Amino acid sequence: MPILDIVCKENDYVLLNAPDFSLVNILDCGQCFRFYPIEPQCSEYIETYEGVAMGHYLKLSRDNANNIIFHNTTKEDFLGIWKSYFDLDTDYAFVKRCIREDDVLARATDHAPGIRVLHQDGWEALCSFIISQNNNIKRIKGIVARFSEDFGTPIEDYPTHYSFPTPAQLAGITPDDLAPLRAGFRAKYLADAIEKVNSGEVNLELLSSLPLEEARENLMKIKGVGPKVADCALLYGFGRMECFPLDVWMKRVMANFYPDGLPECAKAYAGIAQQYLFHYARTSPEAFEGI
DNA sequence: ACCCAGGCGACGA
């Protein structure tokens, strides 16, 4: 049984009736930093976002019938890039039914039912979460945008949009070269990541398959990569859905709701559960009420 | 003016 009904309409690909898919939930919940809301161009569209991922520009909308429209997308790009990027092979309705056995997770999934965990490019996720430390999401997005504009490549047919720079494009870059990003003390961490990935001291190719502890230790050889940044890179960039990044918000969640650890029903879906809980804690004033 | 932001490294006990 297909998880989602997908049809091709002229130049668009459309997910039919996808209630577990909200653009604002997915693209504005602190997991990715390159998508921005734009004015919908059709009265039927509830929300429209555009951005760049995996070296490709994408504009997508949700309409008033809960269809998700991938605008002007080829079959090759949809199946080769976006199907994986938006985790379309995972049945989020099923995952939510499982984790909702827990009351807090039930509230969290009600609060933002359209969250999904993206499968982003690993290098971009690593750099993005190096930048994220002691920083806020708005400024992270600005730094990542300048990183792409200053060192990436214009996208074909969308020359005002830029791909995220590859390690090869950044070879030899010094912290001073990164000054235009205004990344502050994180510039030297980015430079170290560039150096260690280009030298092969850290091999990104292995991180999807290595035992989790080894993968984390590998990433933490990079200056500025500790347990939290490593877990975020592994979860969002290397498909390690068992990762459970503990930032300040998640530490509050654990202390308040789960002093004895994550409930059993969520353990098989730790990364996804984390995303619902993180977003709930950060955006719902009721999250910690009565605690 | 102050405080904080999806942490981390350096340092001292």
Add this chain to the structure above:
DNA sequence: TCGTCGCATGGG
């Protein structure tokens, strides 16, 4: 191994 502190930058 543990706690504490400084860190660049910019928005509220």
